[in-house]
Amino acid sequence: MDNFEFYNPTRIIFGKGTIAKLSKRVPRKAKIMLLYGGGSIKDNGVYDQVMDALKKHEVIEFGGIEPNPDYATLMKAIKKVRKKKIDFLLAVGGGSVIDGTKFISLASPNEEIEPWDILARKVAKDLKKAIPLGTVLTLPATASEFNHNAVISRRETEEKLSFASDSVYPKFSILDPETTYSLPQNQLRNGLVDAFVHVMEQYMTYPVGAVVQDRQAEALLMAIIEMAPAVLEMDPPDYDARANYMWVCSNALNHLIGAGVPQDWATHGIGHELTAFYGLAHAESLAVVLPWLLWYKREQKREKLLQYGYRVMDQKMQKYSERIDRTIEATSAFFQSVGMPTTLTSYGVDPDEAAVKVQARWEARGWSEGEHKDITGADAAAILRLSR
Numbered sequence: 001m002d003n004f005e006f007y008n009p010t011r012i013i014f015g016k017g018t019i020a021k022l023s024k025r026v027p028r029k030a031k032i033m034l035l036y037g038g039g040s041i042k043d044n045g046v047y048d049q050v051m052d053a054l055k056k057h058e059v060i061e062f063g064g065i066e067p068n069p070d071y072a073t074l075m076k077a078i079k080k081v082r083k084k085k086i087d088f089l090l091a092v093g094g095g096s097v098i099d100g101t102k103f104i105s106l107a108s109p110n111e112e113i114e115p116w117d118i119l120a121r122k123v124a125k126d127l128k129k130a131i132p133l134g135t136v137l138t139l140p141a142t143a144s145e146f147n148h149n150a151v152i153s154r155r156e157t158e159e160k161l162s163f164a165s166d167s168v169y170p171k172f173s174i175l176d177p178e179t180t181y182s183l184p185q186n187q188l189r190n191g192l193v194d195a196f197v198h199v200m201e202q203y204m205t206y207p208v209g210a211v212v213q214d215r216q217a218e219a220l221l222m223a224i225i226e227m228a229p230a231v232l233e234m235d236p237p238d239y240d241a242r243a244n245y246m247w248v249c250s251n252a253l254n255h256l257i258g259a260g261v262p263q264d265w266a267t268h269g270i271g272h273e274l275t276a277f278y279g280l281a282h283a284e285s286l287a288v289v290l291p292w293l294l295w296y297k298r299e300q301k302r303e304k305l306l307q308y309g310y311r312v313m314d315q316k317m318q319k320y321s322e323r324i325d326r327t328i329e330a331t332s333a334f335f336q337s338v339g340m341p342t343t344l345t346s347y348g349v350d351p352d353e354a355a356v357k358v359q360a361r362w363e364a365r366g367w368s369e370g371e372h373k374d375i376t377g378a379d380a381a382a383i384l385r386l387s388r
Helices: 018-025 046-053 071-084 095-107 185-203 211-231 239-252 266-278 282-287 290-296 302-311 320-337 351-365 377-386
Strands: 011-014 031-035 058-062 088-094 133-139 149-154 159-164 172-175
Touching (some): 011 018, 011 239, 018 133, 031 071, 031 095, 046 133, 058 071, 071 095, 071 149, 095 149, 149 266, 159 266, 172 239, 185 266, 185 320, 211 239, 266 282, 266 377, 282 290, 290 320, 290 377, 302 320
Parallel strands (some): 011 172, 031 088, 088 133
Antiparallel strands (some): 149 159
């Protein structure tokens, strides 16, 4: 196992009826900005619960944060934060709202820097000033409520970049499974796939003797597969299934299973470009990349693929090449079982065109990804050409 430091200061407040606890978690004299997305929280009752809990606080609203939050929208929020002298941010929504709020938290008080440099020049790690934030999660998927990561899009330049900073860990996150009851099935599907791939990118590399992390990762993967049918049940929603769904998504990327082990975030790196160029939802982009990346890197990932196949996917044939084949096929089959396509052509995207665009972007940035940093732009292109 590799050396590591683990730090996660976010307080999790979990269970039905917990939105009412907001009043005790937000500083009494704080000037709060409430941030949310397209307004679904006003239709499903979450907004009313939040406002009731904060009735003794000063609250200024900012709505309209998009899926894959857009830099231009967030800059409008930053301008308002500075003008109104906001000193606490409350994100109510899913990963996009929370990611956008993290960016606002970091960019707003650091007026001496160009906000895009937080992403393009990776200056986030050097910034210590940040407006404190909390979250009320309504769309489980990214674990942004439980980590220090954020991903921001810039639609005018077709870019999607990430940053990480310990300064933007939420002070608290409220997770009430009942907030998921109004979600459409495709968003539930997206969350399941997103969480699955988050675990895989911390697990599917090569063995380093990390028995605890491996077993934790395998347990999460098996839990996602086991709970998926009940999570997708709509009439009526199953509370226990939704509770486990919310919790597995949070644990998939709170950095615990990634401590002390090599990681491979190439699927995310390629997937972000597909979202930027073609507008695929985040989880959709991951599902059209991961199985083909596993085929492409099957020799380098051989030991972990055999382990994952045996322990998680119940592929126990003695011929190792066959076990790897069936394991990758079983991964694709799981995605498809929840209604998630696994090829670019399913979305009307030409794999050859996508390959050219992504290779050019990666090469322009000098990127290489993977646990060995050996997945280049040319490799990313080769992986995409398999996604037919």
